[in-house]
């Protein structure tokens with residue numbers, strides 16, 4: 175017997191079991207229609223006298239990915255989740271959740287309303303709402319602590335992390351784990367418990383186990399959460415909701431859960447985080463200005479890859495490749511460097527394997543000093559020192575050694591990928607792969623295509639990035655690509671603010687309060703001031719004999735601040751030398767302390783150049799640094815270097831520490847209001863006419879003139895704008 179009409183299919187199986195199957199591909203999200211289906215089918219099963227027990231499962235081996243996030247921005251209709259789950263829990267016949275694939279968010283909350291949970295061994299469970307700026311508001315914050323205790327519930331709910339079926343069993347979230355068909359096991363099990371009392375199976379009736387150090391525990395967790403949340407409100411609300419579970423009866427706790435959720439649900443932060451969720455997936459649907467796109471470009475198979483150059487980046491890339499299961503040839507011409515790299519890579523793989531409880535993949539890597547060793551690989555990632563002449567030489571060698579069709583990738587943060595491609599006989603096989611340090615940890619990968627890169631080469635690099643667990647974004651070739659290009663105006667404004675009266679501490683504090691893990695000066699100290707110095711020298715911006723006055727701060731026709739150069743001349747390269755914008759206890763130490771030398775240096779510098787310091791507040795720091803960066807983002811869109819605002823936002827959230835609860839720079843501009851961003855840029859441009867980065871971009875003007883459409887409509891405007899340029 176079967177009813178296929180709704181988005182929850184009803185079948186009677188094994189004679190006496192009502193089987194309800196959620197059907198909403200790809201993840202069986204709880205849309206209004208699915209919820210209605212569940213309500214109707216549960217009612218049907220419970221009212222059918224032949225049915226002794228009920229099993230709920232999901233179609234295509236996937237239980238449920240939670241509430242339908244797409245519905246959040248709409249007038250949510252259909253039956254609400256809470257009464258639906260309460261009705262399941264109150265049922266007088268056993269209801270068993272058969273969990274395959276994922277049980278996340280509302281999906282796990284649905285399962286927690288069931289009387290029993292049986293999971294397949296490959297299933298994953300979690301309450302990831304916090305990552306969407308929400309909390310588990312279908313009873314998750316009240317049932318989970320009652321089931322698994324407060325500390326475990328706090329951990330799962332405030333981090334949103336997923337657990338494996340085995341971990342879920344250990345925690346007590348599921349009752350049984352099986353390697354067999356979980357639905358079949360659940361059906362048999364449900365019949366075995368039919369007719370038994372369900373009193374002890376309704377989690378909402380449990381007393382929440384209270385830890386002895388209750389106050390200290392909550393205080394500690396709240397402190398930790400506030401610190402790591404960097405201004406995000408959802409993690410804090412999660413702690414408050416769990417505290418309600420521990421201190422209030424279930425119904426009162428539920429009221430608190432709903433109250434907290436209502437605040438989060440309408441907050442800009444939730445909108446930003448949900449935008450990030452979809453943006454992260456949208457960047458996989460890449461397209462190039464030529465019209466080539468992800469759906470029509472088939473990647474080449476990559477079984478064996480090579481890494482050339484085993485410095486810090488090359489080592490991280492080798493680890494990341496080996497962890498995907500590929501065979502890797504790692505080449506380093508210097509013997510000492512090769513030996514050190516081998517040891518370092520093995521160490522990283524062993525530590526990674528230990529963390530994940532698996533066997534390290536050391537034998538997947540072969541090391542060589544000879545570039546001939548890469549003759550048979552399908553793809554090469556060159557990671558030698560960031561120097562065009564050196565990279566060109568290496569690329570010429572690669573072209574001579576590799577078998578025909580091998581994809582040649584360069585790991586570069588700013589060099590001209592097209593120029594490098596033009597030095598090879600097959601420029602269509604060349605793309606940039608801009609990894610972020612440490613390359614085996616950082617999630618972001620910019621895949622840089624030049625005008626001659628083939629769609630297949632881009633598709634292959636994008637697919638490899640995905641396999642390596644990266645969030646890969648395809649971007650066009652220009653100086654600094656997307657991320658580093660936008661960083662230039664940001665850094666420049668920070669330097670100018672110092673000239674005008676700010677301190678590194680003030681600028682960093684403003685940016686950290688905004689939500690960056692580190693302000694611009696602490697970040698520069700960490701990455702090394704010498705990196706930018708080298709680039710500026712190459713660009714002939716650094717003048718050794720610096721005069722005084724305004725003219726000394728004009729380079730190539732625009733305002734220039736030599737502050738970074740002056741620090742480098744003093745050997746102040748940041749953490750590695752123990753001195754930079756801050757001072758450190760010793761070279762390599764990480765704790766930044768305010769440096770009186772730097773403050774005196776700034777005072778002298780301003781005096782020498784006739785700069786009268788003024789008081790600068792946090793708002794000016796944010797407007798100048800962030801709006802200049804955003805303005806460059808609009809230029810990048812105008813130039814077609816990024817296909818859409820989502821690409822830029824994903825790059826900034828995953829690679830540059832932009833706070834996720836603010837959605838990314840382009841989303842943030844929309845939240846602030848494009849007209850306001852434009853007005854402030856115009857204001858600052860008038861005050862600083864010698865700073866081209868503050869000149870508002872024409873795309874921004876056009877968007878404002880067009881009534882500041884929502885971000886999902888920008889692509890239409892960009893297309894029209896580009897066609898008229």
Ligand SMILES: CCCCCC/C=C/CC(=O)SCCNC(=O)CCNC(=O)[C@H](O)C(C)(C)COP(=O)(O)OP(=O)(O)OC[C@H]1O[C@@H](n2cnc3c(N)ncnc32)[C@H](O)[C@@H]1OP(=O)(O)O
Pocket residue numbers: 200201203239240241242243244255276278279280281302303306308309310311312435436439452455456
């Ligand atoms: C006052 C209001 C009351 C509301 C109370 C109810 C609150 C409930 C809270 C929730 O349940 S919030 C949702 C919690 N769930 C999640 O966060 C899970 C999100 N999904 C994932 O983590 C992953 O998608 C997955 C389930 C682990 C599957 O990963 P996989 O890599 O296999 O596929 P994806 O590429 O990520 O996704 C495929 C496709 O599906 C879309 N999608 C996934 N989950 C949802 C969802 N919950 N709602 C809507 N759509 C979803 C995803 O966007 C992809 O589609 P796209 O077109 O490529 O974007």
